[in-house]
Amino acid sequence: MDAGGTPPGEGEGEGGGIRTALAGLTTRGRSFLAAGVAAAVCAYVLGQSDLLRVGLLLGVLPLVCAAVLYRTRYRVAGSRRLSPGRVPAGSEARVHLRVDNVSRLPTGLLMLQDRVPYVLGPRPRFVLDRVEPGGRREVSYRVRSDVRGRYPLGPLQLRLTDPFGLCELTRSFSAHDTLTVIPRVEPLPPVRLSGEAKGYGEGRQRSLALAGDDDVIPRGYRYGDDLRRVHWRSTARHGELMVRREEQPQRARCTVLLDTRVVAYEGAGPDSAFEWAVSGAASVLVHMLERGFSVRLLTGTGDSVPGEGADGFAGTSQGTADSAGLMLDFLAVVDQSDDTGLSPAYDVLRGGTDGLLVAFFGDLDEEQAAVAARMRQRSGGAVAFVLDSAAWTREPADVAGPLGRSEERLRMLREAGWTAVLVPHGATPEEVWRLADRERTALAATGGEGTR
Numbered sequence: 001m002d003a004g005g006t007p008p009g010e011g012e013g014e015g016g017g018i019r020t021a022l023a024g025l026t027t028r029g030r031s032f033l034a035a036g037v038a039a040a041v042c043a044y045v046l047g048q049s050d051l052l053r054v055g056l057l058l059g060v061l062p063l064v065c066a067a068v069l070y071r072t073r074y075r076v077a078g079s080r081r082l083s084p085g086r087v088p089a090g091s092e093a094r095v096h097l098r099v100d101n102v103s104r105l106p107t108g109l110l111m112l113q114d115r116v117p118y119v120l121g122p123r124p125r126f127v128l129d130r131v132e133p134g135g136r137r138e139v140s141y142r143v144r145s146d147v148r149g150r151y152p153l154g155p156l157q158l159r160l161t162d163p164f165g166l167c168e169l170t171r172s173f174s175a176h177d178t179l180t181v182i183p184r185v186e187p188l189p190p191v192r193l194s195g196e197a198k199g200y201g202e203g204r205q206r207s208l209a210l211a212g213d214d215d216v217i218p219r220g221y222r223y224g225d226d227l228r229r230v231h232w233r234s235t236a237r238h239g240e241l242m243v244r245r246e247e248q249p250q251r252a253r254c255t256v257l258l259d260t261r262v263v264a265y266e267g268a269g270p271d272s273a274f275e276w277a278v279s280g281a282a283s284v285l286v287h288m289l290e291r292g293f294s295v296r297l298l299t300g301t302g303d304s305v306p307g308e309g310a311d312g313f314a315g316t317s318q319g320t321a322d323s324a325g326l327m328l329d330f331l332a333v334v335d336q337s338d339d340t341g342l343s344p345a346y347d348v349l350r351g352g353t354d355g356l357l358v359a360f361f362g363d364l365d366e367e368q369a370a371v372a373a374r375m376r377q378r379s380g381g382a383v384a385f386v387l388d389s390a391a392w393t394r395e396p397a398d399v400a401g402p403l404g405r406s407e408e409r410l411r412m413l414r415e416a417g418w419t420a421v422l423v424p425h426g427a428t429p430e431e432v433w434r435l436a437d438r439e440r441t442a443l444a445a446t447g448g449e450g451t452r
Helices: 014-023 027-046 049-071 232-238 273-290 320-333 343-349 366-378 389-393 400-415 429-445
Strands: 002-004 076-083 086-088 092-101 110-114 125-128 136-144 149-153 156-161 168-172 177-182 218-220 242-244 253-258 294-299 356-361 381-387 419-423
Touching (some): 076 110, 076 177, 086 320, 253 273, 253 343, 273 294, 273 320, 273 356, 273 381, 294 343, 400 419, 419 429
Parallel strands (some): 381 419
Antiparallel strands (some): 002 076, 149 177, 156 168, 218 242
């Protein structure tokens, strides 16, 4: 934010200026004014001229302070800097404020105040002493939120006061900033899950076959091509230099599905099942991007990250941080939907993908478990993390029935080829990620899904 302060009274009519000045009287100023009027009335009734002088002094002093303060011309510039501008839930960010006096006159006593949402903490206030011409003052404060989201900061407010504390006027800067609180991201171990074996350059589909010379598709020589790639048989046939075309590998793909149905989760707040699912999805997508996968984020409503390509965001050494940032920004504001089914997400997945599918499901009834089971048909491997909301909101002794129902849903998913894991209350994404690896290994040992 970078803006100049608005001089008091500028752009206002005379009547509006007077009302603004009188509205700025503090409790002390109003008390002085009331005492002055009362003393003047008593002096008139009693005929006491000395009391009348005291009343005039008490009544005129706050009016003079208001007029002088209102006519004061301060030219100041304010700026705000966030460090960092994107912070995980539960972590702190520091906000740096800077005030520059761009006029040729010194300022008086200034009170600086920044407006912040209540979830970030109390409203910060700072008292700045006299700022010399061309001088600056810098202050900072910390904000912290356990709830993800995007929070506006500002506008920055400057409160002017007279030396007696009888009048106080507030001037606001115009610009705002936004602090993005993203879900918690936990590092995951590099386990090998089903569907991941088709890594970069080893996909099921290739742009060109590389089985031998008969499969080589040459192209014309271009300046800078390595002469070791010259294909002499094609050169002789075409009468010009031809080179072997480079391998066009198929990048391994991963789709992260987040169940956002409001009926699938119970409870709310930072420790709820839905917030755990959002954090788990964030951890997986960052992990897969770092491993070089093309990652797509999909919600239960079929929505994806704006600007996402057909295969998702590619995880490259240069673009991994940017891709992860876009997805985390999307997850920072994702909310639960009123949809009761997973059909919109299934329709998107039915378009076809042979990569890894990692899903975070809430409560599944029999119908939605069948829809989730069909999602496995179009993926090279599928891992499901199922959150039983009852286990997150009730006592263990009260959830025997729901737990049995969850086991039935897990069985349906496993029979369809999923590596399905029930997420217990208090588990970390790292723990269930390792648990999924052990589940896959057990399935492979018994002739189940196994590694592809």
